[in-house]
Amino acid sequence: MSRTPDTPHHDPAGQDADTPFDDRPAGGWGSLKGVSRFMAEPGRKAEALEVLSKLNKPGGVMCTACAWTKPEGPHKFEFCESGAKATFWELDGNRADAAFFADHSVSDLRGWHDHDLEKAGRLTEPLLYDAESDRYLPVSWEAAFAEIGAGLRAVAPEEAVFYASGHAGLEASYLYALFARAMGHQNLPQSSNMCHETTSVNLKTFIGTPVGTCTLEDFDHCDAIFFFGQNTGSNSPRFLHTLKAAVDRGCRIVTFNPVRERGLISFADPQSASQMTFGKPTEISEKYFQVRPGGDIAVMAGMMKCVLAAEEARPGTIDHDFIRDQTTGYDEMIAAVAAFGWDEIEAQSGLTRAMIEDAAEVYLSADRVIGIYGMGLTQHVHGWLNLGMYCNLLMMRGNLGRKGSGISPVRGHSNVQGQRTVGVGEKSAHMPAEKLRALFGIDAPEAEGMNAVHACEALLEGRVKAMISLGGNLLRAMPDRERIEAAWPRLDLSVSIATKLNRSHLAPGRVAYILPCLGRTDEDVQVTGRQSVSVEDSLSHIHGSVGIARPPSDAVRSEVAIVAGIAAATLPPNDRLRWREWTGDYGLIRDLIAETFPDDFADFNAKLFQPGGFYRGNPVRDLDWKTDSGKARFTVPTTLSALGQEPEAAELMTLVTLRSNDQFNTTIYGFSDRLRGLEGSRMIVLVNRDEMARLGLAEGQLVTLECAVEDGGERRVPGLKVTAYDLPPKCVAGYYPELNPLVPLGYHEKNSQTPAYKGTPVRILA
Template structure:
């Protein structure tokens, strides 16, 4: 090969200037322009401005976007670009009622993009699908509830699945979980099944808690923060203010991610006039390493080898032996596995050099207090459990769990996804105490474990699941193996969508199908002549009240609490202890039930509902109380050095990671600007580095097909993708979620939690 034709080398630490990237800091004027672009499309700007001014503040609306904390002393504008987009998207003046659905058949709407469906406006009246006309047609609420109740009552309980997104507040979520168990099943999959269920299942095994151990206060006292697989700039931008403050007081930040995400590179505070005009951006990450997908296990093993080497050089000064002896189990097994791992193996799996890992380790070793942050880049792997176990190992070696300024912290991507689990939305009996349900409601709850999202999908494919109730969300669009699932969805007898806007899940109706429009978090919820508040939980286990102040889209829209309660009342036999009507009229009564069911977490719930900064429900691991089987924190010896379930084989196979754009929240696509990656326009692209484009004999702008390389007898492919050069590690390609979800098999998931392996699926590139 001629020297000029050789693939360009990839740098794991420096930006490739010849491929697209965001050439400006995150935040700053770009963030303000992003908000202004959406704000300009909203009618009734005065109400929108009022809501934004009170967003994430006591007495205001709690943002329906990410789950970042709401500080006790909020900034003047306590919202970010994506939070503003989510809020303004909900305040849409367009209406999607009977007239809209009369104009557009379901078959036609299937040709619309996700963005076009969302722009149709707020759902404004209950609708029932008519297969004869292929249209949703109006139905009154009483009829809808009566028919839904009749359909559910005719099923065996385990044939029904109750799905919940992170949208609904704690009050509706609690009633939903109660409804399912009173009906006789625990089929309560939730949006966390698609993202952080790896945390909920495995972190509990390692340190005895299903959630992170940090609070906002810890970031005032940490000396270093290590990031793995989390895109702060797009997914939790208000976090950047905390990181900026930490860096300015001397905290050192190290990031490992296959993609160079600008939010963790540089940041300009949009609320700081001096920095916006004459100041310089704040450098967030001191070191940024582009690890290969699945290579986090090897990186973490290398960091721990460095810790062991430092301890050998200075015995008793590096490792927290007292913590290990008093609080942990199986440390010697971990040591043996680390010593057996060679640096050549670690470099191969991670894509980083030993020198890179050693310089990162020097930063970790220089810090008294370290926080570990991670996102779905760590959890959405077949061996996501091992990623998480290795991260816990690294922190525990120096006692960095269970003290101020230290800990492990997933950053949740959905406003109340963690809170729904807390109040019982989950497939396990442990999610809602049976003794309390018997005492409070006189019901005998089921003991058979229910279905998570993957199990429910398997049940739909084989015909065991006959009904799907969706409390918010766009489940069908978020699932892996989407083409198979879209084909199977209409085989169900009943589908019910409780939603604020049209989405693609509504377009695969079952034999009997309803759309039930619900209030959004920004809407006034008036019950019994009184404005009602709902509550949510953030990523740090703090609880907040939220109260809407916008006029609902129509008089025909009900609250999520009312919809859940009326469905339950129509389905279940009469029970004087199930006071559905009373609970609809006064949400304080529901919060009293939550407190009675979970007294340790929700003491004085109503009294503390509007407490500035929320109230903390506690975390045993933060107090070094380990609710594991052994009663101690668990070290994990790695049986492999890769988080991938299947490594690519042959010259045309690559590892696919799916991404969300800056103009997107989960499956909601606000527009076509991925500003923070320097990408604009078409979402039908595949990102590959320049060297790999040359190696595969491709060229920029060429159309290619991706075919799943998991050999399970099912052919999965997505065609018509445009080759786009981008700075990624060798062997890696990337594209947008949910467009590339059809490439991920339903059975290719994290082994303990069944979280889809969206960040590590082997695919073949076909010209």
């Protein structure tokens, strides 16, 4: 592409050829090369290959890499590059054992990169931090449980926090939620607090369900799919097979994203001999528009104006029967949308009216539409309005509650949705008090608990004294990391249940334990034999999972056994809390889940290995709206931007944080971001070339990013290399979690407190 000096580099409908990008399709040989790199590393390759042969298949191992659904009729290889990396990563041949910790103090390990910490290998035995030697030392399980139990009994229930990542199965998660309430608190923050809590809180208000409404079958019947703020190619690559099949039968796909992500542009199926040789890859998105960060509300307002214009020209375009019978608030919403002018819609979205009209043409031509979204919509101050406007757009033409249509968030962690389903959450509604009383004689606490942001605020104020983490790397995942990391050692007790060493372990509380647990690939044998666990995918289907690999050591215990062991050592005797029995037979826990949540889990054990998983249902599919009014609710837009603070000053930019092709959440597998054409250091800041010229920046220059939220705090990340990249004006991007320190703890989605990682105002200090 040739350019004159006066030609703008950024074209919101096309690739800037003068900046890094990968012109190859997602999948294809690049994906196989990414997997083969792990094959070349030392490790347990034979076991990994056996696991991969059964990954995401009925009766096999359910992948830990993402929450995308598992089909009833799986492919020969039902895993993707991300799943293969996660499998090899878990079946690491290295061991972070007693000898490793004898050689390395915690102070020493703080100088290691996150990648290298996890590459030290699997944890092999319980560890207790010794402040005198600044080392983690081996300890027996019995001693660990006894001291942890004593530590939890020494604090008031409301001073304890039980965090859960989205990894643990439903069985361990249910016991964890039960344990917290039996102790007397509901402080159960979860990894969804950092990503899709915007969905859980707001979608329930709008349409009466906290989760998406689609099933896999809907993708066989939709005429169009719209993507807002979701990167399928890196975060859920198996979804690409579904999208390819949809495109092949004529479905039209439109994508809005500030970054041009290869997975939604072009895909070559690694299991297709044709596409891997001389055939052409599948073009996924018919139209791809690089919207400004926070500009999705404006896009949807523009599309809705197009729908209104089409209704005026062709009455019946809008589904008036659906609106009359199933919804409230339509007239107020339409009045607000009609009041927005095209000039302000174009300014906020960064797109032209013609571009938005092109997208609306696809929507209007489709009888059945699915709306997909990711954290590009949820991680904003006005994320609630992003989702409200998306529901508005879909409901105008009746695209909820019928086959081939719906709204579908694509979640990351493999069981993050399922943990909520079985009670891991800070609200009383997450686990019915009457069931706890009937089953266990427990009077559940009435006070609502703390989510992740509230827990960290309480930590900073000294109101949290004990922190238990069921998986995850909370210190690295949270915003305002430097403040929180400084406060963490003031905890009286910190306990981390983990498979590998991570950054959170390097800020030990006054008493600190690391308890090694089995991974999902590991065989789990208890007194009644080999056990299975279960997970829920993004499309609300439940799947059984059976680990088959050798555990890293005989001393490692399952998540169920660890949670039950701590609970038994903490709580007063109760004949109905049968922790030992439940540890010996996970089927008993599934029976309890079915009794506690009968509408979702009836006959749980009998359906555990149903091909494709068993569907726990969604009331929206039956036009049953579990809202206060009993109907779906249209949302009145109050602004055209999802940003909490517009970058109006000349020097201000909007920061968007990204995950690379070589990471999963806070786990860094390597330093290749192949699908974006980036390699090497993660300490970079991506900037449009025109913005570089405007701000006087040079390629390769080292700069500091500074947070521009005025709340009295000073937040900076230095040593970032300026890298030219195709982004909208007034926008910069960089990697999560390296840039988390720039996001204030108090800068979050207003209803759910989800951190605004996709829209933080910053300035570049040269």
